[in-house]
Amino acid sequence: MPEESAEVRSFWQELGLPGVxxxxxxxxxxRVLDKVWAYFDSAGPLTGRPWPIAYREEEGQRLARLREFGVRAFTAMLYPHKPGMAAWLNSWAVDFAARTPDCLHTATFYPEPGVEAYVAEAITRGARVFKAHVQVGAYDPADRLLDGVWGLLAEAGLPVVTHCGSGPAPGKHTGPGPIAEVLARHPRLRLVVAHLGLPEYTDFLDLAERYQEVRLDTTMVFTPFTEETAPFPKTELPRLAALEQRILFGSDFPNIPYPYVEALRSLERLGLGEGWLRAVCHDNGARLFGLG
Structure with missing residues (x-):
């Protein structure tokens, strides 16, 4: 869609940015992504509503689309839902990162025997960001099997994008409590709270204010789709503005039920200013990952 690409590029060009x-x-x-899409198609219990995938394309087309949008760097957020899966996903991610230089090499983990060893291997092999999905994995992030993993990641200074909020449907271990226990043990952990912790926005803003290495990503938040069911409280906008240096843009591409540009325009509509938009949509991520 040339029109959408032009609109996305116009957004960051008008801010004087080199991209997103x-x-x-x-x-x-x-085969894993196909199963994820099938789940969204079924409006399963973790989504609970129709969720048409906007960018249901083969891998090469999806990569080309991000590049047409002017996305300078992106991730391969992958996650296991059962034991014995994470190490295999990490092996795939090594190859994907090698053939996709604009992808930030992503890895993952699951609470299971041997997890610390394969996370250490992923770090050695160049992982730059990790994904933890507490909701889909249905595990306690404070599980003692993961204590060494969080310690390794804190020591390495590697960001961990973590879906730990209770949206779009609560799980046994979602919400601020379990991940707050992890942060109490590992206060230097570079935790990136996915989706701004929706719907527990206030609680996760509290954690970001308490721990200097906690960041939040904007994934799907503020869009009309999310505002219908989990609106961000307007009274918290000043706190969001004050945390300008620790808010990161995320889209959830390709698994979004609306055009990519909507995520950017929704941030613009907050009225927090061009400086905030520049920091969130590019500068904070570029600084975190050491991009030139």
Whole structure:
């Protein structure tokens, strides 16, 4: 869609940026992604509403689309839902990162015997960001099996994009409590709270104010789709503005039910200013990942 690409590029060009840094995009083995899309198609219990995939394309087309948008760097957010899966996903991610230089090499983990060893291997092999999906994995992030993993990641200074909020449907271990226990043990952990912790926005803003290395990504928040069911409280906008240096743009591409540009325009409509938009849509991510 040339028109959409032009609109996305116009957005960041008008801000004087060299492009967009998107910390929350999904690339994974095709058979796994097919199952993820089938779940969205079924409006399963973790979504609970119709969720048409806007960018249901093959991998090469999706990569080309991000590049046409002017996304300088993006991630391959992949995640296991059962034991024995994470190490295999990490092996796939090594190859994907090698053939996709604009992808920030992404890895993942699951609470299981041997997890610390394969996370250490992923770090050695160049992982630059990790994904933890507490909702889909249905595990306690404070599980003692993961304590060494969080310690490794804190020591390495690697960001961990973590879906730990209770949206779009609560899980046994979602919400601020379990991940707050992790942060109490590992206060230097570079935790990136996915979706701004929706719907517990206030609680996760509290964590970001308490821990200097906690960041939040904007994935799907503020869009009309999300505002219908989990509106961001307008009274919290001053706190969002004050945390300008620790808010990161994320889109959830390709698994979004609206055009990519809508995520950017929704941030613009907040009225927090061009400086905030520049920081969120590019500069904070570029600084976190050491991009030139």
């Amino acid at each position: 840094v998107d910390v929350h995009t999904h690339f994974m083995p095709e």
